[in-house]
Amino acid sequence: MAVKEILESLDWGPAPESDKFAREWLDQHGPSFGMYINGQWVTPESGDNFESFNPATGELLGTISQAGDSEVNSAVAAARAALPGWSSSPGHVRARYLYAIARQVQKHHRLLAVIETLDNGKPIRETRDADVPLVARHFYHHAGWAQLFDETFPGYGPVGVCGQVIPWNFPLLMLAWKIAPALAAGNTVVLKPAEFTSISALVFAEICNSVGLPPGVVNIVTGDGKTGALITEHDDIDKVAFTGSTEVGRIIRKATAGSGKALTLELGGKSPFIVFEDADIDSAIEGLVNAIWFNQGQVCCAGSRLLVQESIAERFHEKLRSRMAKLRIGNPMNKAIDMGAIVDESQRKTIEDLCKLGCDEGGEMWQPSTELPDKGCFFPPTLFTNVSPSSTIVQEEVFGPVLVSLTFRNHKEAISLANNTRYGLAGSVWSQDIDTALEVARSIRAGAIWVNCTNQFDANAGFGGYRESGFGREGGREGMHAYMRPLSNGTKTEKMESRGEQKSVTKSSSSNATESVDRTAKMYIGGKQKRPDGGYTMDVTGPSGTVGQVGRGNRKDIRDAVEAASGATKWATTNAHTRSQILYYIAENLEQRSAEFAARISAMTGSTTAQAESEVADAVSEWFRWAAWADKYDGAVHETTMHGLVLALNEPLGVVGVTCPDERPLFGFTRLVAPLLAMGNSVIAVPSESNPLAATDLYQVLETSDLPAGVLNIVTGIHSEFVPALAAHDGVDSMWVGVGDVDEVQIASVSNMKRVWKVNMDASGDEYLRQSTHVKNIWLPHGV
């Protein structure tokens, strides 16, 4: 167009990024790409491969190797072989490698950005200004953790060989989130990029090679889901880390359950974007652009669910539509476009189908009349109004540029709507009122909350979800824990389990005459003693015969207990001082009756009076310990690149089910239950199957100690008859397995992806506290 004409129209023009150097790289390394295993470039024996396209143009970028059994085996073997050397190398040495990688990423930032855009279809503006700088920052930051590893995490070591499977939406950034902390902690890795977007990982492999990273420390294998399964199901993998869809996460969770592999999952979301009437409306609109039209909405933490206060909804939607009409969609290599291509036709189809369903269900769909490019895989920005929580499109993750909008009347309704989801990855709150903003930020059950901002990331702030959005954090100190394990990982737990099995339990309900008045322990549910639903009682026997009776619980008792615990979540917001006082009070009341408890323990377990007395004393001390911790497990304020505060809060998990060990039953019960209560969780405790009376005798102690009803519920009986129901219950947020088969619990808990901890009785206090909580990061930028 001639200058003269532009001078009249004042139109935007193209601002193309050159792909010259990326082409050169592709020409030099392609058109068929190998994999990086044990420091060597290899091609699969089978010769299997698949094609990789530029979704914006449909152009073929090259063919990517499909790793099979043999390649995955050799990659895992290489990682295993490299592990001793890498994990025992001083933190400073690992730091130097990570630092060198960070430097290389910076030096080649434009190449990486262009390759990423060609392969993924996202705007060059994003790869250049967001993805790649965050990658460099991640490696710099984790070079720091490697340097400080010994002094920061004494008593911890790497998990081992990590199998990492990453998605296509942020190919290089997700690679960095996986590899940087793993290497910093001394792990070695086998990583598989997503099949749509393998190339930037291969450039990265070249970087690893160029900095002289020892062979086998990082192995990059390429392939589709089959290759992913070969990695996650490989026997010699110690830890699996996956980012991707909740659907695949569930499959991996099932596959790894029972394998003894550590697991972190970062999955889907349907994150709320809440706008109050006292927000800076125009800024909130702009925030939405970043929330849902960043990376074409193909972002796990995309603010895809707009909740706007009813009083401003109409005007807000009007402003939003006119903003949407200004979004520029086109070739992502144009520096001045807002939205690029959808990663693949299959994904575009998924988005389209969900939109169609949204319309069929009565939703009102609006799209601007913006022209889309003739070829390539594009989808316009889309807004759905006239939808409700019962609409599929409001519940399902679309993973595309589709926003649904709901209205709310007040902050309470906003919070309820925000939490009315299976997910819990992120949330955004817009209000200029600090009280509203913070109250709502704290009430959303999600791992990252952005106040008056959205999609903020930093290497020093952990990112990860609640609920079905997964578990584990990436970034910062909390993220490092996902790649570490305590060096003293106990063998003791297993010992206790086996002991438990040795003791027989009489499953009859015959009654013996006893010296004292009959005292049959019932269930303890919702602060009351409840008869077991089934109406059965069972004997508890000690070395000298029957000691007493307890109720024989079933899944309905579990149902009632979970309901009571779910109703007691006020405990989570009860101030820490009060929680601590109540725990001290329990200790006090327990001690008053120590003789009685000691006698009972002796009778049940056959321990000597001295042993029993010492156990009670230990239990009292244990209650003291966690009472003391209640107001001392502080969160943190993270240092990030944002001007403002990033508050890392240790929040309770919610409702936690616990199975308690047989050995030293009163003490064991206390060690597991007390820290959970101290951190504000509601608990369903399943006492030792053989020695349950130590727990049931506590009923009266609890009743006199002001513990609110429902905060601690106790269900006795034969574990195998109801623990599976507890593990499978969607209302239970986490399971602590103190006794019994952790694999079964993991398998049963797949439905809501709950976090499962195989209790290590000897773990440090810090470990108990961490297992009792998860971290929520609240981002609070500020300025006048």
Added chain:
Amino acid sequence: MAAESRNRGTPLDLEVINSIRINRSALERRASSLPKRRAVKSDWQVAWMLHAIRCIDLTTLAGDDTPGRVLRISQKAIRPIRTDLLSALDLDVNTIHCASVCVYHNMVETVSKSVQGSPVGTCAVSTGFPAGHIPHHQKLEQIEASVAAGADEIDIVVSRSNVLRNDWQALYDEVKDFRHSCGDAHLKTILATGELASLKQVAQASQVCMMAGADFIKTSTGKESVNATLPVGLVMARAIRDFYERTGNKVGFKPAGGISKAKDAVTWLAMMKEELGEEWMRPNLFRIGASSLLGDIERQLEFHLSGHYSAANRHPMA
């Protein structure tokens, strides 16, 4: 500018003023991403830079201004670009000129005579510019004197103390008086944003000035330590959009101070197009107050045409 298109003003609406909410960090993020999202390259860049010239109020506000110096500036405003450069772009020599020449009152007559017969306007800073600490009646007299001397645009300074103390009634009354004294001359109200307490106050003062009948709202005198910044510009542009949506009156925007690079001028134009639309990029609704900006644009234009970097001495000085 047709008279009927002028802002008619509205009564002071305190409810609107009090409901304004501004979030600085969000604006800063928008301001930092906007130039990257809306890069303008090659021919478009040339056109946009040329267009920026059409929006310039070419300004000299120095103690040592003399009629001779002001005359030179006036002539430069009429013919800002070398004819050969325009010809190379197939543009008529009359296509490109600055919007106005902006001076202190004493120089108004010089400018007015010099630009007579050209499309370039005469603009006077007024009301005790830059601090505004003179009696109110003298401010009105100054406006009237400048209009009488030939000024068709008056850039006034608001009393910062009214803004800082949230005395919106006083600000409204003051600006309404200024507008009255302007008569047919157009009124630009300088908020001196660098001296206000917050971006929220910038938004509030913008609304009050528009309610009082300002034809333009302007960021700075160029004499404050902080001049026109993009976050401030976003706040003011959005205030204009809000006022237009509420009242149907179109008010113009003039960033001033510190805009000295061609690239910055293009960014400001992009901001206007993004937030307000193409109509608000035209000189009847957008001005840039600048003195050295033109020189940089000239050099950049020559670079685009010749392919090599230019030097200042190759372009006629102002």
